[in-house]
Amino acid sequence: MLALEEVQEVAVVGIADEEWGQRVAAVVKQREGTAKLELQSLRTKLKSEMAAYKIPSVLKLVDSIERNAMGKVNKKMIVKKYWPDLE
Numbered sequence: 139m140l141a142l143e144e145v146q147e148v149a150v151v152g153i154a155d156e157e158w159g160q161r162v163a164a165v166v167k168q169r170e171g172t173a174k175l176e177l178q179s180l181r182t183k184l185k186s187e188m189a190a191y192k193i194p195s196v197l198k199l200v201d202s203i204e205r206n207a208m209g210k211v212n213k214k215m216i217v218k219k220y221w222p223d224l225e
Contacts, residue, residue: 163196
């Protein structure tokens with residue numbers, strides 16, 4: 139995903155799923171100065187660049203990606219913030 143010009147940052151997390159236990163979700167921060175990114179166009183671009191099984195089933199555009207005090211992506215905080223009912 140980072141190979142796409144419009145994407146500045148990505149964090150991939152697992153979210154709860156009743157059928158499979160977990161499913162793959164990603165939060166995407168758009169690169170400033172690029173055309174507004176729509177989820178459908180992002181999914182279309184990913185399909186042309188990645189194998190279908192590698193594409194997260196859930197995508198969410200965000201303004202920032204949560205990090206801990208050490209600067210690492212805080213996956214627990216991301217899940218809590220964007221999917222609070224699926225913790």
